[in-house]
Amino acid sequence: MRFRNLAFALLVCAVAATVFVGYTEAQGGAGAAAQPKTQTAAKSSAAAQVDGNLAQVMRGILFPNANVIFFTQSNNPADVKPASDPSSSTDPLTGAYGGWNAVENSAIAITEAANLLTIPGRVCSNGRPVPINNPDWGKLVQGLRDAGRVAYKAAQSKNQDKVVDAADAVTTACQSCHDKYRDKPGGVANRCM
Numbered sequence: 001m002r003f004r005n006l007a008f009a010l011l012v013c014a015v016a017a018t019v020f021v022g023y024t025e026a027q028g029g030a031g032a033a034a035q036p037k038t039q040t041a042a043k044s045s046a047a048a049q050v051d052g053n054l055a056q057v058m059r060g061i062l063f064p065n066a067n068v069i070f071f072t073q074s075n076n077p078a079d080v081k082p083a084s085d086p087s088s089s090t091d092p093l094t095g096a097y098g099g100w101n102a103v104e105n106s107a108i109a110i111t112e113a114a115n116l117l118t119i120p121g122r123v124c125s126n127g128r129p130v131p132i133n134n135p136d137w138g139k140l141v142q143g144l145r146d147a148g149r150v151a152y153k154a155a156q157s158k159n160q161d162k163v164v165d166a167a168d169a170v171t172t173a174c175q176s177c178h179d180k181y182r183d184k185p186g187g188v189a190n191r192c193m
């Protein structure tokens, strides 16, 4: 009987120890410290996540925002007439945050979108992974970010000549990457390699 009680007591201790270790690991204790950082990040709901392929990110974010900047190559945003109902306008230039403000916002969108081009796990429309580990990919993304920042400063200055120069920088940034990774001989199947 005594022996049985001792065995039971040991079992209780073993269960308690397992629960305790599990608890400290869940709390990021000593056990969790050994885990690779990426694994911890993947578990967090705040970590970057991927939903679109690269072409969708281009069509949804880069393309429409670049057009707002390109508009200023031949038009002064200050002259754009607001829509009759700016809050429901589908053209940023005539909307609630229209005119020069729209150019600033599009420059920020392009600059921030550079981050989306470096998230692991995204694929191109042909199923190949976005080549984020190629050294020149990082440089081309940085080129886009830099051009976006130049465009933002230019928009803030409300100086059309400056925005024309910035629009050139944006075009060059888009084109440099497309030359290397998009407009490939052999078509879509050869993109992103």
Ligand code: HEC
Pocket: 053, 054, 055, 056, 058, 059, 062, 063, 066, 110, 117, 123, 124, 125, 126, 137, 140, 141, 144, 170, 173, 174, 175, 177, 178, 181, 182, 191, 192
């Ligand atoms: C770092 C590289 C890179 C940069 C910078 C870049 N692109 Fe792209 N873009 C690509 C690649 C690669 C594709 C092909 C994606 C696919 O097929 O999934 C693409 C596709 C596109 C498409 C879709 C084409 C289609 O087949 O429908 C558009 C539109 C586009 N880009 C616009 C832009 C604009 C505008 C900019 C600049 C503001 C830009 N891109 C900057 C790499 C880039």
